[in-house]
Amino acid sequence: GHTRAFDQMVSWLAVHTAKSAVSQLMRISWRTVGALVARVWADTGAAVDRLEGLRRIGIDEISYKKGHRYLTVVVDHDTGWLVWASPGKSAATLNAFFDLLGDERAAKITHVSADGADWITTVIRRRCPNAVRCADAFHVVAWATDAVDRVRRQAWNEATGRGAGRRGVAVGTARQLKNTRWALWKNPENLTDAQQAKLAWIAKTHPRLHRAWALKEGLRLVFTLAKTSPTAAVEALDRWIGWARRSRIDIFIDLQRRVTRHRDQIIAAITHGLSNGRIESVNAKIRLITRMAFGFHSSEALIAMAMLSLGGHRPELPRP
Known part of the structure; x- marks a missing residue:
């Protein structure tokens, strides 16, 4: 019941x-906005080959x-555009992208960056045999940050008497x-100055926790x-x-095994x-789109909005 020009204006x-x-x-309903956006993206996506020329993703x-x-x-590293999105977080979801890309174009992918998820690695090895797999630095450092927090919680449990075989200390x-x-x-x-003082206090009173922090910074x-x-x-x-292996902190000993397992990807x-x-920048913009829309009734509407906003093919105002 809407004209093409109306669809373009709404989008x-x-x-x-x-x-x-x-x-x-x-003067249209919330659901209708999402439906119109999805329809416009379906037309736009069908008119362009957004997967052509991909080399680094x-x-x-x-x-x-x-x-x-x-x-x-x-995301295409060379243009910064979002080229594909789909609901789900699994090997089957990612395989759907490579099915759309095709084996010939997948063989031309030279670099793939991602976190250390095994399901991504498995798919990349099978579908992108010529690509260099690069581990994302942000996620690797996040592993260490999480490890520090686990050591901090251990220290707190021991201080409150919740650690195995330990008596609580002053509240x-x-x-x-x-x-x-x-x-x-x-x-x-x-x-801040207060946080620096807190870190100095940790160095004096909890050397194991301070050593964990130093490993994270390393x-x-x-x-x-x-x-x-x-x-x-x-x-x-x-x-x-080597330092983490000798740290005598079980959590960081486990972390160094994980880092060693992904060493080639980190070096790449x-x-x-x-x-x-x-990709993190694109994700932040997708979250902003979600907040601006106050939620979506379907993932299709969200994907359509993200592709129109971040895919390099923004809708144009209809000509009078």
Whole structure:
């Protein structure tokens, strides 16, 4: 019941403003806005081959709705455009992308960046045999940040008497430990004076926890060095693996095994200077689209909005 020009007008407005505002301005329902956007993207997507010429891609997943609802997204590193998205977070979901891409074009992919998820690695090895697999630096450092937080929780449990075979200490000490999360998480150059004091207190009273923080910073330093000297970064990575192995902190011993398992992918990321930075930027914009729309009734509407906004083919205003 709508003209093509009306569809284009609604889609243009939806890309540039909140979905609820479009609904009120154009006197149509919330569901109708999503349906029109999906229809316009179906026409636009059918008119262009957005997968042509792909050489370096990034793969990631993003939570878009409560209840563990995920989208798997693929971004072109060279253009920064979102080229594909689909509901789900599994090997079957990613295989659907490569089915659409085709074996001939998949063989031309030279680099793939992603986190360390095994399901992504399995699909890439089978469908992109010529591609260099690069582990995303942000996710690798996030592994270490999570490990520090687990060591912090262990220390807090011991301080409160919840650790196996340990007696609780003063309540004030436990409270101080509980409030150290940001001092341990943040980069040293971003710490406030109070957080720096908290870190100094940890160094004096909890050397094991401070050693865990130092290990986290040591892994972050690897990727800082990669920006200026890839060779030095690789050497620092190998030294870090040895340091973590001898740390006598079980959580970091397990982490170094994980890092060792992904060592080739991490070195590839350091050597080729590839990360999921572009993909994280696209994910942030998808979250913004979701907030502007105050939620979507279907993943199809969200994907259509994301593709029109971030896929390099924005709708144009209809000519009078």
